[in-house]
Amino acid sequence: DTGVSQDPRHKITKRGQNVTFRCDPISEHNRLYWYRQTLGQGPEFLTYFQNEAQLEKSRLLSDRFSAERPKGSFSTLEIQRTEQGDSAMYLCASSQDRGGTYGYTFGSGTRLTVV
Amino acid sequence: QKEVEQNSGPLSVPEGAIASLNCTYSDRVSQSFFWYRQYSGKSPELIMSIYSNGDKEDGRFTAQLNKASQYVSLLIRDSQPSDSATYLCAVNRGGTALIFGKGTTLSVSS
Numbered sequence: 001d002t003g004v005s006q007d008p009r010h011k012i013t014k015r016g017q018n019v020t021f022r023c024d025p026i027s028e029h030n031r032l033y034w035y036r037q038t039l040g041q042g043p044e045f046l047t048y049f050q051n052e053a054q055l056e057k058s059r060l061l062s063d064r065f066s067a068e069r070p071k072g073s074f075s076t077l078e079i080q081r082t083e084q085g086d087s088a089m090y091l092c093a094s095s096q097d098r099g100g101t102y103g104y105t106f107g108s109g110t111r112l113t114v115v
Numbered sequence: 116q117k118e119v120e121q122n123s124g125p126l127s128v129p130e131g132a133i134a135s136l137n138c139t140y141s142d143r144v145s146q147s148f149f150w151y152r153q154y155s156g157k158s159p160e161l162i163m164s165i166y167s168n169g170d171k172e173d174g175r176f177t178a179q180l181n182k183a184s185q186y187v188s189l190l191i192r193d194s195q196p197s198d199s200a201t202y203l204c205a206v207n208r209g210g211t212a213l214i215f216g217k218g219t220t221l222s223v224s225s
Contacts, residue, residue, distance in 0.1 A: 033212055040123070042203050042215035043159065056211060091158055103149045103205075104213060106158040 004107035006092050012113045013082055020078045021110045025094030032075050033104060034067055035091040036060065043091055049075060082114045118142060119206050121216035130225045134191040138204030138216055141185065147207040148180055150189045153218065154200045163189060194223045 005024040013019050025032045031050050035043035046065070047057045051072035061067075064082075069075040079086055089111050093104035120139050128134045136150075147166055151159035165171045165178040165187065177190040187206075191198055201218040208214070 035215075040217070042119075042205075042217045045212045045214065048212050089158075103147075103151075103161040103164050105161070109158045 004092055004094050004105050006090075006107035006110050008110055009108060010111045010113075012115060015084060015114055016081055018078065018080045019082060019112065020076055021090055021092075021112075022074060022076050023092030023107060024074045025092070026096075026105060029094035029096045029105075030072070031095045031097075032069055033093045033095075034075070034077050035093065037089045037091055037109075038087075046077075079112075082112075084114045087112055087114045117216075118214045119204055119216035121202075121204050121219045123217055124220040125222050126219055127222045127224065128194050130194060130196060130223055132194050132223075134194045134198065134221055134223070136189040136191075136202050136204075136219050136221065138187045138189075139185055140187070140204075140206045140214075142206070142208050143182075143185065144208055145182075145185075145206045146209045148178070148187045149205040149207075149213065150176075150178060150187075151203040151205060151215075152200045153203055159203055191221075194221075196223050196225045199223050 007022045033048040034046040037043045045058050046061050047067050049069040064080045067077045089109045091109045092107045095104045150163040152162050153159045163178040165180045171178045175192045179188045201220045203218045204216040205213040
């Protein structure tokens with residue numbers, strides 16, 4: 001297993017377009033998390049899944065954002081009608097335990113630029 | 116008050132010195148505490164975790180936790196230029212996602 005994989009690494013899109021990112025977690029990890037990070041800030045929590053169930057969503061996750069994790073494997077994060085304020089690094093992480101006791105393993109991230 | 120607070124720095128130390136990074140958190144029910152290192156343009160990498168009051172040592176790194184004061188710290192002994200990065204403090208309140216601070220930028224000069 002090569003860790004958490006995210007695709008694409010970089011995405012440039014025009015304002016108003018839809019984008020979708022993919023995350024493949026470490027295979028034995030049942031929890032998957034999405035975070036957003038902007039310059040000079042720490043990662044901000046967006047949402048997380050335990051297996052296929054989406055258990056929590058941050059108020060940062062507006063109606064334009066949707067995340068799925070079909071069959072409890074990979075996950076996708078879609079942003080509709082992108083805005084310049086969506087420009088950020090989108091980080092995916094996974095963990096094995098039930099309560100975050102052992103920390104997360106992060107993927108390399110997808111850097112989104114909205115022009 | 117933010118949930119997890121860190122001094123953004125930069126913290127500058129000479130090579131070989133001890134770097135001390137601090138973090139405070141607001142929620143007393145927090146249970147698990149983590150330090151991540153993030154190099155510029157890269158994703159965070161877990162370097163230390165601590166769950167009980169006291170010190171936990173791993174190589175050149177020592178994490179310290181004081182739940183009464185709601186304070187977590189990371190000491191880096193014999194600092195190296197390769198330690199230059201942003202250090203993120205993260206807190207778990209139990210069963211939910213990690214909450215991160217803004218991070219402290221460390222610069223180690225040779």
